[in-house]
Amino acid sequence: MSAYTNDELRQLDHVEDMLEAYADARLSPSGPVLARIRANAMAMVAASAAIAAAIAAAESRAGEPAALASRWRLPQLQVPRRAFALGLAATMTLGTSAAVLAAPPGSPFYNARMAIEGALLPTQVDARLAAYEEHLAQRVAEAQAAAASGDHVGLEAALAAYAREVDAAVSDIGDDADRLAHLEAVLAKHVAVLTALEAKVPGEASIDRAIESSQKAVEKIKEKARKGGGGRPTDLPSGSENLPGRD
């Protein structure tokens, strides 16, 4: 049984309502902010897990932890592996370890680097598309470099990352005809480069898969353009002359 009258209870309700309205309007994160926090936090989780797994795998290969510690210069590692991995992931995300952020394909940190790059993509669509384009070009360049040096593992890693980023880009940039046309043109160039690469390094299944991935993505783009009704990408001039913010 409450000691308050109904009027008094209504007044208390009123205070609660005002606090809730205040929290909702002035303290809650907006959708994009929440998405950004989540992406960054989860990238940290992914990077931490990838680094921990890489350390575990290297430990396993080396046979004893001391060998790895020596290799990674962690002889006085007193913290749990997970905490270390998280710290390293945080360091990477904060950008204070440029060397690690430049991890080459096939290195233990490459997947972590991909996760972080993905999490740090800009939110504005044109900037995001430009970042995707840059990342895809990097993956292709990494694949070419790996193929030139006979690095089979690096080639596979770069092209697997390429295929994932192609899928992400297609699903991420919406239905705008200009953007779709631009991405289609970019992918067409990549197909040409990868086909030339395949001729130099015959029998590499990873190159076949990457080409197939790009071709499927182009089909998806065409399908999207048809459904979107915003124009047919293939009808537009190739290149990106008409894209906002582009030369």
Add this chain to the structure above:
Amino acid sequence: MDDETLDRLVTEAKAGDREAFGRIFDAYAVPIHRFIASRVSSPSDAEDLTQLVFVKALEALPRYEARGIPFGGWLFRLARNTIIDQIRTRRDHLSLVAAVTRETEDTGPEAKAVLREDLDRVARAMTELTDDQREVIALRFFAGLSVLEAAVAMGRQEGTIRGLQFRAIASLRRSLGIETPAHAPSSAAAVTAATMQVLR
């Protein structure tokens, strides 16, 4: 999210399950952000610190053991310590007037003005509270913690939290011009009980 589900997710997250950690994030991100935003001076700090709290949580999770300590209380204690570290490091000051106000898009200009005025009144009323009272209000009403969780987060007894909350609500009612009851209950305990009943 019920306690059983939360316990399961915490166990899975401790074992390294990313999806479980993601679901914990989804359950607590908004309350944590609300709490932090009520305690720091800028929205960008609130965003950065919210992210940092979850990174710290991931790191500390293997050491978390329930044993009567609710997870929410544990997590908000991390958040509280993170804010304190920030204030110490940057000599920041507490501010309760966030720079950004979001109203719904379908709100008309008059309603927006009234809403903004109401929100400003709440912000001003909050400045009349003591720091402890403000923290209790933030934990209980902005973040939605139970009394036990708030007590764990602040490292205080539950009775202390109830007392702080009672005095904070009384102060807010005065500041907001919400009339004091004509026939006030005879004891603070009775008031607290009624307040708790209404405010959960």
